[in-house]
Amino acid sequence: MATVIIPTPLRKFTGQKTKLEVEGSSVKEAIEDLALNFPDLKKHLIDDNGRLRTFVNIFVGDDDIRDLQNESTTLKDGSVISIIPAIAGGSH
Amino acid sequence: MSLHITNDARERIIQDALQTFPDECCGFLYGTETGDERLILEVQAVGNSKDGDKRRRFEIKALDYLRAERYAEANNLQLLGVYHSHPDHPSVPSEHDRVAAQPYFSYVIVSILAGKYNTLQSWRLNEDSQFEQETIVRSQFSN
Structure with a gap:
């Protein structure tokens, strides 16, 4: 069991829940488990090809999974996964 | 939709924008929410991590975002x-x-023209992913 922290902008898709317990031995499995239980959240996390969206960052603890083994990053009991939306913009 | 903002929080945003000019500044807004009304009590400036032209683009590091959620x-x-x-x-x-x-x-x-404060407005996405303007109410309430 790992815990996923839902960022403020996406909480309306999880009934305002901020933390959720998920099943899975890797980040990929955990995100799939989350998407299965919260289908409205899915389109914000996974693209049509089943890959994590570019605008979404995933951290395990304080580490970006891009610095670990990406979606294959293994999880332990008690791992904390944070979903982090990319924040960007600009004037023109 | 209305956004109440303390004079202090508003001033901090404007000062950050003036000091960062001609680049774009960025930061987080913290407060409370009751129904459709929001009250901004605190703002926190963060570095613009955009690789490239910071005069027309901003980006916030994922780790800064993570810290902001934890701070809240x-x-x-x-x-x-x-x-x-x-x-x-x-x-x-x-x-x-x-x-x-x-x-x-x-x-x-916040708009800065030729190094001087111009205007400040707030926007929120609607269900069709289009921005709608929020009414800004200047609040005397201090944190």
Whole structure:
């Protein structure tokens, strides 16, 4: 069991829940488990090809999974996964 | 939709925008929410991590975002949105702003023209992913 922290902008898709317990031995499995239980959240996390969206960052603890083994990053009991939306913009 | 903002929080946003000019500044907005009304009590400037032209683009590091969520939780505040500046452009979201915007968040934009404060407006995405303006109410309430 790992815990996923839902960022403020996406909480309306999880009934305002901020933390959720998920099943899975890797980040990929955990995100799939989350998407299965919260289908409205899915389109914000996974693209049509089943890959994590570019605008979404995933951290395990304080580490970006891009610095670990990406979606294959293994999880332990008690791992904390944070979903982090990319924040960007600009004037023109 | 209305966004109440303390004079102190508003002043901090404007000062950050002036000091960062001609680059874009950015930061987080914290406060409380009751129904459709939001009260911004605190703002926190963060570095613009955009690789490239910071005069027309901003980006916030993922780790800074993670810290902001943790800060909100630890201080019993709600992370209500982000602010950024538009140097020499109006305080109206660009298409680039819209495409990158998150649901729920308030996007406060401050316009700086030729190094001087011009306007400050706030925007929020609607269900059709289009920005709608929030009415800004200046609040005397201090944290």
